[in-house]
Structures are given as C-alpha cells and as structure tokens.
Amino acid sequence: MKKINLTFAFVLALIILHSCKKDPKPQDEPNNDLELITTVELNFEDTLNGTKSKFIFKDLDGEGGNAPSSFDTIKLESNKVYKCSIKLYDETKSPKKNVGEEVLKEADEHLFVFESNSSGLIFTIKDKDKNNLPLGLESLWKTGAANKNTVNIKLKHQTDGIKDGTPNKGESDIDLNFQININ
Amino acid sequence: MLYPKTNKRFTYFPFFKAKKRIEVGILLLIFIGGFFNLRGQENCNIKLTGVVIDSFSNTSLDFCLIELNNRKPIYTNKNGEFTLTNLCSQKYDIHISHLDCEHIHIILDLKKDTFVVIYLDHIMQEISTIKVNAIKNINKLKINPANNNFGKSISEMASDIVGVDLLKTGLSISKPIINGLHSNRVILINNEVRQEGQNWGIDHAPEIDAHGINEIQLIKGGEALRYAGDAVGGVIITMPKPIFNEQKETSLDFTNIFSSNGRGNNSGISFGKKIWEKKPLYLRLNISNNFAGNLKTPDYYLSNTGAREQNFSLHLGYIYKKNKIEAYYSNFNNQTAIFRGAFIENSTDLRNAINSNKPLIESGFDYKIDRPKQVVGHQLIKLKNLLQINASNSFEMIASFQRNHRQEFDVLRSKSSFKGADFNYFINTITGDFSWNKKRFHGINFKTGINLSNQQNAFSGRFVIPGYIQNTIASYFISNLSHKKWKYEAAARYDIKLVNAYLWSGNQLSVEKLTFKGATYFISAKHDFSKHKNILFSHSNTWRPPAINELYINGLHQGLASLEIGDKNLLPERAFNQTVELNYENKKWHFQGEVYYKYIENFMNITPNNQIALTIRGAFPVFEYKQYNVYMTGINYFIKYSINNHFQIENSLSYVLATIVKNNLPLALMPPLNIKTKLMFNNKYFKLDAEWIFCAKQNRYIENSDFLPPPPSYHLFNAFLSKKIDIKTQQLTIGINYLNIGNTSYRNYLNRFRYFSDELGTNIQFKIIYSI
Numbered sequence: 010m011k012k013i014n015l016t017f018a019f020v021l022a023l024i025i026l027h028s029c030k031k032d033p034k035p036q037d038e039p040n041n042d043l044e045l046i047t048t049v050e051l052n053f054e055d056t057l058n059g060t061k062s063k064f065i066f067k068d069l070d071g072e073g074g075n076a077p078s079s080f081d082t083i084k085l086e087s088n089k090v091y092k093c094s095i096k097l098y099d100e101t102k103s104p105k106k107n108v109g110e111e112v113l114k115e116a117d118e119h120l121f122v123f124e125s126n127s128s129g130l131i132f133t134i135k136d137k138d139k140n141n142l143p144l145g146l147e148s149l150w151k152t153g154a155a156n157k158n159t160v161n162i163k164l165k166h167q168t169d170g171i172k173d174g175t176p177n178k179g180e181s182d183i184d185l186n187f188q189i190n191i192n
Numbered sequence: 193m194l195y196p197k198t199n200k201r202f203t204y205f206p207f208f209k210a211k212k213r214i215e216v217g218i219l220l221l222i223f224i225g226g227f228f229n230l231r232g233q234e235n236c237n238i239k240l241t242g243v244v245i246d247s248f249s250n251t252s253l254d255f256c257l258i259e260l261n262n263r264k265p266i267y268t269n270k271n272g273e274f275t276l277t278n279l280c281s282q283k284y285d286i287h288i289s290h291l292d293c294e295h296i297h298i299i300l301d302l303k304k305d306t307f308v309v310i311y312l313d314h315i316m317q318e319i320s321t322i323k324v325n326a327i328k329n330i331n332k333l334k335i336n337p338a339n340n341n342f343g344k345s346i347s348e349m350a351s352d353i354v355g356v357d358l359l360k361t362g363l364s365i366s367k368p369i370i371n372g373l374h375s376n377r378v379i380l381i382n383n384e385v386r387q388e389g390q391n392w393g394i395d396h397a398p399e400i401d402a403h404g405i406n407e408i409q410l411i412k413g414g415e416a417l418r419y420a421g422d423a424v425g426g427v428i429i430t431m432p433k434p435i436f437n438e439q440k441e442t443s444l445d446f447t448n449i450f451s452s453n454g455r456g457n458n459s460g461i462s463f464g465k466k467i468w469e470k471k472p473l474y475l476r477l478n479i480s481n482n483f484a485g486n487l488k489t490p491d492y493y494l495s496n497t498g499a500r501e502q503n504f505s506l507h508l509g510y511i512y513k514k515n516k517i518e519a520y521y522s523n524f525n526n527q528t529a530i531f532r533g534a535f536i537e538n539s540t541d542l543r544n545a546i547n548s549n550k551p552l553i554e555s556g557f558d559y560k561i562d563r564p565k566q567v568v569g570h571q572l573i574k575l576k577n578l579l580q581i582n583a584s585n586s587f588e589m590i591a592s593f594q595r596n597h598r599q600e601f602d603v604l605r606s607k608s609s610f611k612g613a614d615f616n617y618f619i620n621t622i623t624g625d626f627s628w629n630k631k632r633f634h635g636i637n638f639k640t641g642i643n644l645s646n647q648q649n650a651f652s653g654r655f656v657i658p659g660y661i662q663n664t665i666a667s668y669f670i671s672n673l674s675h676k677k678w679k680y681e682a683a684a685r686y687d688i689k690l691v692n693a694y695l696w697s698g699n700q701l702s703v704e705k706l707t708f709k710g711a712t713y714f715i716s717a718k719h720d721f722s723k724h725k726n727i728l729f730s731h732s733n734t735w736r737p738p739a740i741n742e743l744y745i746n747g748l749h750q751g752l753a754s755l756e757i758g759d760k761n762l763l764p765e766r767a768f769n770q771t772v773e774l775n776y777e778n779k780k781w782h783f784q785g786e787v788y789y790k791y792i793e794n795f796m797n798i799t800p801n802n803q804i805a806l807t808i809r810g811a812f813p814v815f816e817y818k819q820y821n822v823y824m825t826g827i828n829y830f831i832k833y834s835i836n837n838h839f840q841i842e843n844s845l846s847y848v849l850a851t852i853v854k855n856n857l858p859l860a861l862m863p864p865l866n867i868k869t870k871l872m873f874n875n876k877y878f879k880l881d882a883e884w885i886f887c888a889k890q891n892r893y894i895e896n897s898d899f900l901p902p903p904p905s906y907h908l909f910n911a912f913l914s915k916k917i918d919i920k921t922q923q924l925t926i927g928i929n930y931l932n933i934g935n936t937s938y939r940n941y942l943n944r945f946r947y948f949s950d951e952l953g954t955n956i957q958f959k960i961i962y963s964i
Contacts, residue, residue, distance in 0.1 A: 032618045033650040035659030036694045036701065040652065046808055068808055077806060166603070171553070178552070180603055181541055184810030 045071050046108050049162075049183060050096040053150070055089060066185055069100055082188040087155045088129075093148045095121065097164075097183075109146060112164070121145025122163040122176040127189055129153010130160070142174045152191050160189045235304070236280040242308035243272045244288065253312060255472070255511055259287040259583045287583045288312065328777060330354065330784050330830050331410040335402075337925065337961040340881055340912040343449035343458050346400045346408070350428055353410045354844045355786070355828040357863040360943040361395035362531045363487050363952055364499050365566075368398075369942065370410065371788070371826055372848040372862045373425030376739045381419045381429045383520055385574055388621040388647060389596035392657075392741035394944065399524045399570035399596060401503035403447070403460035403480035406433035412771075413730070414670045414683025414714040418627070418639065421666060421685040421712040422736035424767040424792065433464075435474045435509035435518055441466050444964040453931075453955035454498070455557065456484025474509035485559035489950035490935045495555030496529040496562050518576040523569075530564040534948040535603055540810060546899055546947045567599040567613070584632050588641070590625040614654050621647040638671035649740070656747045657740050660693040677720045681730075684713040689737055693744060706743075710735030710764055728773040738762040742796050742817045748807075755805045756798060759817045766793040785829040795822040797859070800897075821853040842870040849892065858892035864902070864941055881912040890941045900947050906938035914959070927959035 049066040062084070068077035085091060099106040112119050116138035123132035123145070131151040134143035145164075167179030244256045252272025259265040260276055261284055268274045283301045290312055300306070331353055335342065341349045347366045351358045357369040370378050375394060380387040382400050390396050409429045416427040443464040450457050460480035467473040482501040486493050505522035533551035545552055572594050579587040600615035627641025645664040649657070668685035689708040694701060716730035745758040771788040796819045803814040826848035834840045846866045850859035865888035873880045890902040914927030935954045939946040 033652045033659070035648050035650045035661050035692075036703075037650060037652075037659065038696055038699070038701070039655055049808065066808065068806075071807070077808075080806075168603075177544060180535075181809055183808055184540060185808065 045099045045101055046097050046164075046182060047071065047100045048096075048098040048105075049185065050098070051083065051162075051187075052094040052096060053083075053085065054092040054094070055086075056092055056149075057089065064187070066187070067100070071101075080185075080187075082190055083160065084190050084192070085150070085152050087152050087191050089152050091150045091152070092135075093150050095146050095148075113144075113146060116144045117142070117172060118166060118168050119144060120165045120167060120172060120174070120176065120179075121148070122165060123148065123150075123160065124163075125158060125160040125189065127153065127156055127158035127160065127191065130158075130189075130191070138172075140172075142172060155191050157188070157190050160187045161185070162187065236278055238279040238281060238302050239305045240276040240279055240284075240300070240302065240308070241306075242274055242310060244268050244274070244290070244310045244312055245272060246312060253290050256288060256290040256312070257580065257583055259289075260284055265582050289583050328782065329409075330782075331412060333408045335405050335407060337445065337447045337959075337963075340883075340910075340929065342447070342961075343451075343957065343959065344402065346398055346402045346405065346430060349402060349405075350408050350410070353408070354784075354830045355846050356410060356428070357846070357866065358942060359394060359861075360940060360945070362534060362943070362945045363494070363497060364484075364528050365395055365397045367394075367396070368428060369863060370426035370428070371790075371828070371846075372824060372850055372859075376742070377423065377425035377736065379416075379420040379423040379427045381427060382572065383430070383432055383522075383574055384419075384576070384590055384625075385572060385592040385594065385623065386419055386645075388594050389568070389570060389619060390598050390617055390657075392739050395566075396568075396598065397526075397528075399526065399568050400430055401478070401480055401501075401505065401522065401524050403462070403503065404432050404478040404505045404522060405430045407431045412773075413716060414672075414681045417668045417670055417683045417685040417712060417714060418641070419643075421668075421687040421710070422734065424734050424736050424765060432478075432505070432507060432520075433476065435476060435507045435520075436472075436511070436516060442964070446960075446962045448960045450958045451484065451955055452957070453952055454484035454487045455559075456482065456499075458482045472509075472511045474507075476507040477504070478507075479504045483559070486555060486557050488557075488953050490937045490953035491950065492550055493555045493557055494531050494533070494551065494949055495553050496532045496558075496560075496564070498529045498559055498561045500527045500561065501525065514580050516576075516578040516580070518574070518578075520572070520574040520576075522572045524571070526566075526568050527561055528566045529561040530566060531945060531949065532562075532564065532603075534945040535564045542899065542947075551949055563601040564603050565601050567601070569595075569597045571595045584630060586629045588625070588627045588629065590623070592621075592623045592625075594621045596620075612653065615651075615656060616653040617649065617651045617656075619647065619649045621645060635675070636671050636673045638669065640667075640669045642667050654747065656745060658693045658695050658744050660691055660740055662692075662740075663690045664688065679718045679720075681714070681716045681718075683715075684711065686711045687735070687737075691740070693740065695744070704744075704760065708737035708764060710737065724778050725776045726774075728771075728775070730769075730771045730773075732767075732769045734765075734767040734769065736765040736767070738764065738796060745817070748812065755812045755814045757814060757816045759819075762796055762817060762819055763794050765795055765819070767791070780834050782832040783830070785827070787827050788825065790824040792822050792824070794819040822850055822859055823853060824848060824850040824859075838873060838875055840872040842868075842872065844868045857894055860894070860897060861942070862890065862892065864888045864890035864905075878913060878915045883910040883912070884908070885910070887940070902941045903939035903946060906936060908936060908938070909933040921964070923961075923963045925959070925961040927957075927961075929955075929957040929959065931955040931957065 047067060047069050051064045053062045064081040064083045065079045066077060067079040095109065097108040097112060099108050117140055120143065121134065130153055133149040134145045135149060136144045136147040138144050162183065162185050163181050164183035165176060165179045166182045171178045244253045245251070246253050254268055254270045254272055256268040256272065257265050258268065258274050266274055279302055281303055283299055286298050286300055288296050288310055333349065333352060335349060341352050345366060347358055347368045350356050350368045355371050358366040359369050359374050360366045367374060368378055376392050380398050380400070387398060387400065389399050411427040411429055416423055420427055445462040448457065448459040460478065462476065462478045464476040467475055480503045482499065485498045486495065487497045488494070503522070503524045505520065508519045510517045533545060533553045572592065574590065574592045576588065576590045581587065596619045598617050599613035602614040622645070624644040625641065627639055629639045631637045643666040647662040650659045664687060666685060666687040668683065670683040672679060672681040687710060691706040693704040695704060712734045714730065714732040716728055718726055718728040720726045741758060742762055743758045743760045745756050748755055767790055769788060769790040771786055773784065773786040776783040796817055798815045799818045801814050801816045804811045805814050828846045830844040832840060832842045848862055850862045852859060867886045869884045871882045885908040887906055889905040893902050911930045911933060912927065914925055917924045932952060932954045937950045940951055943951065
C-alpha cells in the first residue's frame with residue numbers, strides 16, 4: 010500500500026512536470042509578443058507648396074528602461090495650413106509592425122485628440138470611422154502667429170461602443186506633449 | 193522527571209491511586225479481578241490488559257502507543273486492545289498516546305492482574321507544543337461550515353484573528369496584513385508547506401482553497417521558525433483536517449452559499465473514507481466551485497468584477513507500523529476580473545477617474561469576465577512520513593512540489609492583435625524537510641530540522657521581475673521547558689539563500705549571483721499566575737533578505753499608473769520585536785491583550801522618488817525601493833463576556849503606529865484603528881450573532897503623499913442567523929447572513945482601488961451545509 014501511494018504520487022508528479030516542459034526557463038530570452046507602439050511619426054505636408062516634414066517620438070524599450078531615443082520638436086511656419094498624417098509603428102518587431110493599420114482597421118474604437126495653447130493653432134480631423142465619427146490619423150493643422158508652445162496628442166482607445174466623439178472616454182494609448190515652434 | 197500538566201479531567205475508583213488529577217477528557221475505569229491484595233510476595237507474573245476507547249465516538253482506538261516505564265512500547269491492536277505480561281507488583285509509569293493526540297501519563301500501582309479501560313479524548317489534537325493551561329487560543333480559528341465566516345476567502349477568514357487585517361485590490365482580491373506588515377513579510381504555510389507564488393505582489397491573493405481548510409492559525413511563538421526565518425510580519429498556517437482523524441467509515445459534507453451581491457454561488461463537497469479495516473488507509477477528496485458576477489456598491493454596479501474558481505484536492509493517509517504516511521495533491525484555479533474603472537494606464541486618466549464621484553464606466557449586472565483580468569493556477573503535491581519511534585521521539589520527512597502559474601490580461605489595445613497574457617509567470621518550487629521531535633529530554637521538549645528548497649521563476653511576455661533560480665538551505669532548533677509556574681521557549685534558525693538572477697539587456701544575458709546568510713532567533717517566558725491567568729514576554733530578532741522584486745523590479749505597475757524600480761544593492765532587514773501578552777480566562781470572562789514594539793533596520797519600502805518617467809502613454813511617477821529604519825508599536829486585545837449559557841459579548845481592538853526613524857514621519861498604508869463588537873445568542877432552536885465593526889480614519893498621513901487622502905471612518909453592521917437540525921447521524925445547517933445592514937457607503941484605506949469606487953453594499957447570503 011505504501012508502494013501504491015508513492016507510485017501514485019510519483020505518477021502525478023510526472024504528469025505535472027511533463028506539462029511544465031513547454032514552460033519558459035528562467036534563463037530564456039524574453040520574446041515580446043506584446044503589441045507595443047514604440048514610434049509615433051507626424052508627417053506634415055504644406056498644402057500650399059507640398060513641402061514635407063517629419064517629426065518623431067521613439068521609445069524602443071517601452072515603459073521603463075531607457076528614456077525615449079527621439080522626441081522631436083515640431084517646427085512649422087506661421088499662418089499656414091498643413092496636412093498631418095500620423096504613422097504608428099512597433100519597432101521591436103522585425104520588420105517593424107505598422108500599428109497605424111491596426112488603428113485604422115478598428116477606427117470605431119479609436120480617437121486622436123489634439124490640444125494646444127499655441128495661439129491661433131486650430132486642428133481639424135479629416136478622416137472618419139464607419140459611424141461617421143472622427144478618427145484623426147489624417148488631420149489639418151492651421152497655424153497662427155509665430156510662437157513656441159506645446160501640443161498634446163492623445164490616442165484614446167474607446168472599446169465596447171463607448172466612442173461618441175468626445176475625448177474623455179476610454180484609455181490613452183498615446184499621451185505625448187510635443188514642443189512646437191511656429192516661425 | 194518533569195511532566196507537563198495536562199488539562200484532562202480524571203475520575204478514579206478508590207482502589208486505584210493516581211499521582212495527578214487530570215482534567216476534561218479521560219475517564220479511567222478499572223475492573224479489578226479480585227478484592228484481595230496479595231501482600232508480602234514480590235510477584236512478577238502480573239498481567240496488565242486493557243482497551244483504549246475514543247470518548248467521542250465510543251469506538252476502540254487501534255495503533256495507540258502504550259509505553260510502560262522502560263519497556264519496549266507496544267501498539268493496541270485493531271480492537272484497541274493491548275496486553276503486557278510479566279509485570280511486577282509495583283508502581284508503573286504508563287504513557288498512552290495516539291498519533292495526533294496529546295499523550296497522557298498515568299501511574300498504576302499494580303497489585304495483581306488488572307484490566308483497564310482508557311478513554312482518550314481524541315478531538316483535542318495539538319501538534320507538538322504543549323498546552324500548559326486551559327486558556328483558549330484566540331489566534332487559532334477552527335473553520336467550521338456552521339461558522340459565520342465560512343465561504344469567504346482564506347485571507348478574509350484569517351482577518352477574524354485579532355491583529356490580522358486585509359490589504360485589498362478591488363473587492364475580490366485580498367491578502368492578510370499582520371500588525372501592518374504584508375506580502376514578503378507575511379509567510380503563509382499551507383498544509384506544512386510554505387506557499388510559494390508571486391507573493392510580493394500586493395494584488396496577488398494567496399492561492400489556497402478555503403474549502404479544503406479546517407484550521408487557520410496565526411503563529412506567534414518560536415514555532416514559526418520551523419517554516420520561515422524571514423517572517424518579519426508573522427506566519428499564518430492553514431491546515432486541512434488531519435487525514436488520520438477520519439473517525440467515520442464514510443463521511444460526506446456538502447456546503448453551498450449563495451450571495452445576493454454578485455449573485456454568486458460558492459459550493460463544496462468533501463468526501464472522506466476510512467478504506468481498509470486491517471491496514472488503515474484514509475482518504476479525503478474535496479471539490480469546490482465558485483462563481484460570481486459584477487459586484488455592487490450601495491449606488492452603482494462595478495463593471496467587470498466577476499470571478500470564477502474551481503479547486504480539488506486529494507488527501508491520502510496510511511499507517512504502516514510506526515509510520516504515518518501522507519500524500520496530498522491540490523489543484524487551485526481562479527479567474528478574477530479586474531474592475532475596469534480602476535485600470536488606469538496614464539496619469540491624466542488617473543486624475544479624471546479619481547476626481548469623478550462615480551466610476552467613469554457605467555455598468556449593470558453581468559456574469560461575464562472580460563479583460564482586464566487575473567488568472568492563477570496553483571498545484572501542490574506533498575508527501576510526508578511521520579515516524580513515531582516511541583512516545584518521546586519522532587522523525588518527520590516532508591517532500592513537496594508546487595507549481596504556480598499567474599497571468600494578467602490587460603485591457604486589449606487591438607482586438608486583432610495578441611490575445612495572450614501580458615503578465616505570464618511560472619514559479620516552481622521543490623522542498624525537502626527533515627525534522628526530529630523530542631519530548632522530555634531532561635525536561636526540555638525540542639524540535640530540530642533542516643529545510644531545503646529549490647525554486648525556479650520564469651516568464652514570457654512583459655517583464656516585471658527577472659527569471660531566477662533560488663536555492664535555500666536552512667536549519668532550525670525550537671525548544672521549550674516548563675519549570676514550576678514558568679514555561680520558557682527558545683528557538684533559532686539559520687538560512688542560506690543562493691540566487692541566480694537572469695537579466696537581459698537587448699540580446700545580452702548577464703547572470704547576477706547573490707548569496708544571503710542570516711540567523712533568526714526567538715525567546716519567550718510565560719508565567720502562570722494560576723490556571724486562569726498568565727503573562728508572556730517575548731523577544732525576537734528576525735532576518736529577512738531582499739526579495740527578487742525588491743532588487744530587480746522594473747516596470748509599469750498596471751492599474752496604478754506608476755513605474756516601480758528595484759535596487760540591487762539592498763541589504764537584508766533586521767527586525768527586533770518585543771511583546772508582552774496577558775491572558776485571563778474564567779467561566780464568565782476571557783481576555784487576551786498584547787502590546788508590542790518592533791524596530792526594523794533597513795526596512796525596504798517602495799517610495800516616490802519625485803521623478804517622472806516619460807513613456808508613450810504619458811508621464812508616470814516613479815517609485816523606487818529604498819530602505820530606512822522604522823519602528824512600529826501597537827496593541828491588540830480581545831475580550832469575551834458570557835452573560836449566561838445563551839448570551840455572550842465579544843469585543844476586540846487592533847491599533848498600530850509605524851514611524852520612520854530619521855524624520856519621524858508616519859509610514860504609509862498602515863491599518864487604522866479597528867474595533868469589532870459581537871453580540872451572540874444561542875438556544876436549542878437557533879443561533880443569532882450581530883456584529884458591529886468600526887474602522888477609524890487613518891490620521892497618520894503625510895499631506896499630498898497620495899492621490900487621495902485617507903477616507904473617513906465608517907461603521908458596518910452584520911448579522912448571522914443559523915439553525916442546526918440533527919437527523920440521526922446526519923446534520924443539516926441552514927443559515928442567513930445579512931452583511932452591511934443599512935447599505936453603508938464607505939471606502940477602505942487599505943483597498944488600493946479606493947480611489948475609484950466605494951466598497952460592497954448590502955449582501956445577503958443563504959447557507960446550506962449538509963453532513964453525513
């Protein structure tokens with residue numbers, strides 16, 4: 010009986026240990042399958058003469074770790090209208106993953122919010138989701154007089170049908186304060 | 193030779209002389225073959241025969257150890273009978289013990305062939321520590337399905353012990369705080385095995401099935417050193433029903449509790465069997481299932497606060513000669529939804545949520561569990577052998593394996609992308625435990641042994657703490673001695689901990705090797721003024737090395753929008769604890785009061801470092817692990833007054849003050865003053881308890897050190913009504929619990945989600961317990 014008890018327990022241990030074979034080991038290199046947004050690219054196009062400019066925020070190792078490797082200051086000219094096209098990437102993956110495409114696919118759960126105290130700076134969102142609510146990957150920026158200020162850009166994730174066009178719902182997947190210099 | 197006083201009642205016929213009066217539990221009846229004593233001749237042909245009977249069930253007790261003077265000990269046979277021959281006409285010391293029962297000692301003055309019937313009180317089972325007095329231990333809870341607290345989680349049941357509070361994360365997750373200390377400083381021992389999971393996490397509740405547990409105890413003495421040398425806060429032991437106590441051939445217990453708040457149902461089945469008559473094999477199987485939906489505060493539902501739990505355990509026991517062999521397997525599975533309104537990943541969102549009176553996300557009732565959620569699986573295998581060499585010596589060997597898999601699923605950013613867990617940790621621990629228990633060695637009882645442990649921690653997905661391998665070897669010595677009206681206890685333990693932490697930076701692996709060595713000791717002296725009153729003084733010096741999270745954590749603390757960073761240069765803590773405890777119990781009154789002063793050197797604590805970390809999701813305050821000296825002082829007391837057999841009143845209070853030495857500032861997140869009062873009534877028809885809980889506002893708080901100041905004080909009222917119905921040998925208990933009478937709105941300072949919502953509103957529970 011003692012033998013049966015021990016065998017039983019031993020077999021149980023084997024079953025449980027076997028299921029551990031697929032577990033990661035302590036020494037394993039972490040393979041990050043998680044979705045991250047590491048890079049925000051603001052692509053501007055002067056609607057008058059077609060000049061393009063790009064400003065980037067990049068933080069390759071996500072939260073914690075090192076500080077962002079790029080956090081550009083937006084430089085635009087005064088009293089002009091610019092098209093702004095936002096690209097989002099996950100550069101921890103090789104090749105880099107286009108997260109902006111995911112956001113576009115789920116446009117009805119996302120909303121970009123642009124806020125600034127820069128005098129005369131007006132934002133207009135051009136693209137809409139299937140419910141005719143704004144998205145914000147494409148927008149128009151109208152600059153005012155020359156000044157230096159900040160622009161806050163948020164990407165709100167509004168799942169489960171809570172999106173109604175207002176900015177305060179959902180979680181912020183992006184919340185960045187860019188310096189902006191208008192000459 | 194010095195024998196401990198036992199508290200068993202003893203009656204005797206005049207023919208038989210006994211040296212000591214023993215209290216409740218043993219009746220010794222003697223039938224003497226003849227009324228005439230043969231005097232003069234030295235007669236060594238006397239035969240002593242007897243039978244040992246369990247006074248509770250009136251069945252004979254086989255495998256009782258009968259030890260006579262220096263003779264080779266014998267066991268009673270399957271009918272509880274024993275025979276000793278060639279005894280002389282003289283006085284004999286006889287020790288009778290049965291496995292878990294405290295042994296009893298009687299002296300027989302043999303004159304001729306004698307037959308004895310010994311009744312043992314089998315219900316009173318104490319493990320190793322000797323009860324010198326009759327005062328009830330209020331630090332030990334028997335988990336009886338008929339109790340008011342049955343159906344709650346392990347932590348919630350433990351919080352009924354004075355000095356134990358709850359650290360909560362939302363309304364479904366709680367872990368114990370002992371006198372203000374928790375997580376890495378509170379060690380949980382489940383069925384004699386140290387519970388190993390991601391214990392460092394404030395929102396990681398103990399993975400122990402409350403259904404399988406029969407007893408919860410807060411260990412205050414040197415006994416704690418048998419399991420852990422680093423329990424600066426304390427040790428809580430949870431024990432299933434001892435497997436060898438299965439008295440009935442077959443037993444079946446069915447419990448079911450339905451709760452109106454959350455519309456949840458918690459049910460469990462326990463099946464016990466004594467399998468073989470000739471070779472005793474005992475078995476117990478426990479299965480439990482729990483589900484609940486969204487919880488409700490007095491004013492609103494909390495979105496995504498349901499939970500699911502399924503557990504089972506199998507316990508086998510077998511007695512072979514002098515060996516008690518045990519095998520135990522338990523499987524715990526829990527899924528807990530995390531309140532959506534509290535899952536904040538950004539400082540601005542956090543501020544918005546805090547400033548709103550109601551959760552920003554409105555909700556109705558739903559059973560559905562969505563992300564964010566926690567999923568935990570925990571398995572334990574335990575093998576044990578207790579070798580009872582004789583009444584004073586036993587050896588114990590315990591081997592165990594635990595596997596803990598903890599996953600956290602954050603709010604999904606994109607439906608089409610990754611659907612796995614964001615936090616995915618596996619921690620496996622193997623332990624080996626060898627100990628020697630000796631009683632009455634020149635009056636000293638001691639226990640000494642070795643603990644060995646190998647632990648592996650690995651993860652996939654998001655980094656929070658590194659993968660590591662940790663090996664521990666420890667040795668301990670616990671002893672006690674009773675002399676006149678004093679009982680002394682001295683215990684010491686030495687731990688060596690070797691850690692290999694695997695840190696990746698890009699594609700580079702660096703292995704950090706750490707070694708920690710330290711000693712912990714405990715001494716106490718208890719004086720019995722009388723059988724009713726005693727006072728105890730204790731002093732302990734506890735060593736705690738830094739844990740992996742304190743050294744290497746680096747990551748966003750989901751749900752509280754903050755970044756936590758460890759410090760790999762942390763030094764071990766040393767805690768000096770002094771307590772004075774007074775106990776008094778008579779027929780009407782029971783009082784236990786404790787004051788303590790604890791000085792902790794190098795207390796490791798997560799502290800804001802006034803920096804902001806910039807991430808794509810905004811700015812987060814950074815918290816670092818720092819260490820500094822603190823002192824803690826407090827008082828716990830418990831009073832019970834029995835007006836008569838039907839009415840009792842209980843009152844208990846717990847208060848702690850914790851201060852940082854260098855700047856005299858209070859330590860954050862300490863339990864505020866807590867006072868519980870209970871009125872209890874029972875008659876032969878029903879039992880009714882009314883409970884009033886008062887929790888004060890925590891005034892020891894540094895301005896602007898927290899997102900919100902501590903919430904105001906509150907009063908809570910609960911009532912418990914139950915009725916027991918006996919149907920022959922079966923028992924049915926039905927009960928109604930009415931919790932939070934008055935539907936009070938309140939917030940609890942020790943709940944990390946207090947920024948986002950109130951606590952539970954009214955909850956009415958219906959209980960059915962059926963035992964065969």
